[in-house]
Amino acid sequence: MRVTVLGSAREVGRSAFLVATDKVKVLLDYGILLGHRNEPPLFPMHVKPKDIDGVVLTHAHLDHSGCIPSLFLSREIPVHATQPTMELAKVLLLDMIKISGFYLPFEYMEVMGMIDSARTHYYREEFDVGDLRITLHNAGHIVGSAFIVVEHDGRRMLYTGDINARGSRILESADLDVGSIDLLITESTYAMEDHQPREEAERLLVEFANEVVERGGVLFVPAFSVERAQEIACVLRAYNFKYKVAIDGMAIKANEIMLRHPRFLRDAEFFSDVMKWLRWIRGWGERKRMIREPCVVISPAGMLVGGNALFYMENLADDKRNGIAMVSYQGEGTPGRKLLEQGVAVIDGKPRRVSAEVRRFDFSGHSGRRELFSMIRGIRGSPRVWTVHGDDDTCTRFAEEIMGMGLQAYAPLAGESVDV
Ligand SMILES: [Zn+2]
Ligand SMILES: [Zn+2]
The missing domain is CATH 3.40.50.10890 (Rossmann fold)
Structure with a gap:
């Protein structure tokens, strides 16, 4: 499979990845980067909706979900996520339409189209999109949040979305027992900071x-x-x-x-x-x-x-x-x-x-530095690592430090691809 970064490259926002085989093309998240005050949001790289066979959504936050409705202007595409993720995404997307003073590439109808195209799954239930086998695992970030494991031809990739291995009063910590991985795409939000206990x-x-x-x-x-x-x-x-x-x-x-x-x-x-x-x-x-x-x-x-x-x-x-x-x-x-x-x-x-x-007070819903490194150490195989969803300096330094652990690591730019 070929994996391409469409967004969240050296920035926090507009998370979007494309996984393609000879048979199918699947998006993992398709979010926006919210602007300050009344500036319009920024979007991930464009894809043609007619090329896309499915979307897998990690969680409801708009930096992961906010651009998905734009794919529904001309057709319907199955959107795979947990049930709470779809329900929360509906609330957040409709709220964004209501309060936004700026142009959005979709309206109410497209959000409803997306919600009606939901295919919901519980954690650890495998499902197939064409020749891709996909599993959602609890990510511990917000209710219903998941990270994604995609398998094809014996090769496996893991995309963390936003992940929290610390747990909270409400959620269990991320379920990181995932077997061997060939490509790890990890968020980097707090890769350079430890959280207050x-x-x-x-x-x-x-x-x-x-x-x-x-x-x-x-x-x-x-x-x-x-x-x-x-x-x-x-x-x-x-x-x-x-x-x-x-x-x-x-x-x-x-x-x-x-x-x-x-x-x-x-x-x-x-x-x-x-x-x-x-x-x-x-x-x-x-x-x-x-x-x-x-x-x-x-x-x-x-x-x-x-x-x-x-x-x-x-x-x-x-x-x-x-x-x-x-x-x-x-x-x-x-x-x-x-x-x-x-x-x-x-x-x-x-x-x-x-x-x-x-x-x-530090109640972050993300893994801090300690948890991110312990996740990488705990993953079996020797995955190539991509660092995304962090600011430029953080993604780059995080990748350098991972290389110091003997793994291939890189902070990709938008548009870059890798074969897994
Ligand atoms: Zn999030
Ligand atoms: Zn995020």
């Missing part, structure tokens, strides 16, 4: 939540609606946090999807107990009432772009008793990054110094 991040967050609420403040936790928001709630509950915790925004939809698929959760009973324990904010009245008293509010968006983040910033930023807990990755140029680096928020179009106490 999970227990430490949890303990510090709970301490901060207690401090803020006990001094009469409200703690605002901006968090992605898929998984991170629920994860933070589970952490507070696991530490027997005594005060009110509310959840707001699109998290509600993601949550219903998670509750419908207990076998994708680490401990479905604990999860559903936490979801009952939370207060659900369902309208403006409730939103305003909630922050009159000390409490914790978890709401999208993680980088303070959109969601109800603006409402909370406007109402909470000026009081130094309040707190803001940054628990998500903050992309360059986002309001979240500006708040962390300069202590400034843009409110009513004006930059304002924030008096509320801002702290950062």
Whole structure:
């Protein structure tokens, strides 16, 4: 089989790969690179939909799924993924159409076409697309996330998508027992950084939540609606946090999807107990009432772009008793990054110094440096390695270090191919 990189080459975003044999062509992910503010997103390299026999999607995040509907303008193509991935992708894609002020190469109809073409699989269930044998394995990144193993003619490749070998309160860690591999395409997001140990991040967050609420403040936790928001709630509950915790925004939809698929959760009973324990904010009245008293509010968006983040910033930023807990990755140029680096928020179009106490916590849904290297050491065979889904410098240095382990490694550029 021949594998070609169509995106996520030395950058985080627009993940897309093409696997071709004499008989079939299959895409692994087809995502977008979200722009800053109202800039349009960037797309992966173009493919002709009529050439494509199937798409395999690792997980719902738009940097992996966001361009798939564009393939549905002229025809239908089977999209293989887990059931929660398809349900979450629908929520995220429709939301993107609703809020985007920019041109997208598809609309509602194409998203629905994609959803109707779903072929869902559970982890470790093999399926065939032409002469390719494909398996999804739990990737531990968000609910339903998978990494992909593709076999052809006795040769095997593994594409990690986004992977987390650390596990979380909600998800089991990645299932990396995969046998021998000839090509490994690995994400590199945190290849040069080790994460704060999970227990430490949890303990510090709970301490901060207690401090803020006990001094009469409200703690605002901006968090992605898929998984991170629920994860933070589970952490507070696991530490027997005594005060009110509310959840707001699109998290509600993601949550219903998670509750419908207990076998994708680490401990479905604990999860559903936490979801009952939370207060659900369902309208403006409730939103305003909630922050009159000390409490914790978890709401999208993680980088303070959109969601109800603006409402909370406007109402909470000026009081130094309040707190803001940054628990998500903050992309360059986002309001979240500006708040962390300069202590400034843009409110009513004006930059304002924030008096509320801002702290950062490391709850990443990605493997850190230690886990990535241990994954590579643990894989049997001596795979050729491609490093993708990291910034330029990170992908290149990661590949150099892997070469130091005696493997062939390279940070490919978009358009490059390899025969496996
Ligand atoms: Zn992701
Ligand atoms: Zn990603």
